[in-house]
Amino acid sequence: MNRKATTLAAGIAAILATAAFALAGQAAYAANVNIDIVPGASTKTNDAFSSNPAEAHVGDTVVWTNKDGALHTVESGSSGAPDGKFGTKPDKSPELIPPGKTLEFKPTQAGDYPYFCSLHPAMVGTLKVTGS
Numbered sequence: 001m002n003r004k005a006t007t008l009a010a011g012i013a014a015i016l017a018t019a020a021f022a023l024a025g026q027a028a029y030a031a032n033v034n035i036d037i038v039p040g041a042s043t044k045t046n047d048a049f050s051s052n053p054a055e056a057h058v059g060d061t062v063v064w065t066n067k068d069g070a071l072h073t074v075e076s077g078s079s080g081a082p083d084g085k086f087g088t089k090p091d092k093s094p095e096l097i098p099p100g101k102t103l104e105f106k107p108t109q110a111g112d113y114p115y116f117c118s119l120h121p122a123m124v125g126t127l128k129v130t131g132s
């Protein structure tokens, strides 16, 4: 190929890559859903998480960010009993979320996911997941 043809081919490849990326993004409708662990969360209840309840779609990435100065957990389940869907290790011990850190969960099934902080069990929230 001469230089002109090479440049043209590179340009077409770049356009196709951009189009493929855009289509892939559109097909999934995936988004980030951000939930804050609010300042002073330790003494709060269902207002310890914002927003609460939060809504997401299957395939989204739900990100909890600890905006408080204390350590917290975000464990799926209720009444202090983790069900292992998120926020816990395989042995069901909690994933600790230090101040400024995050926890992520990618739901693959629709439904209501109640969750709580095992360090402050009064801190409760609900994630509502609908189909993609």
Ligand SMILES: [Cu+2]
Pocket (backbone or CB within 6 Å): 041, 042, 071, 072, 073, 117, 118, 119, 120, 123
């Ligand atoms: Cu907590």
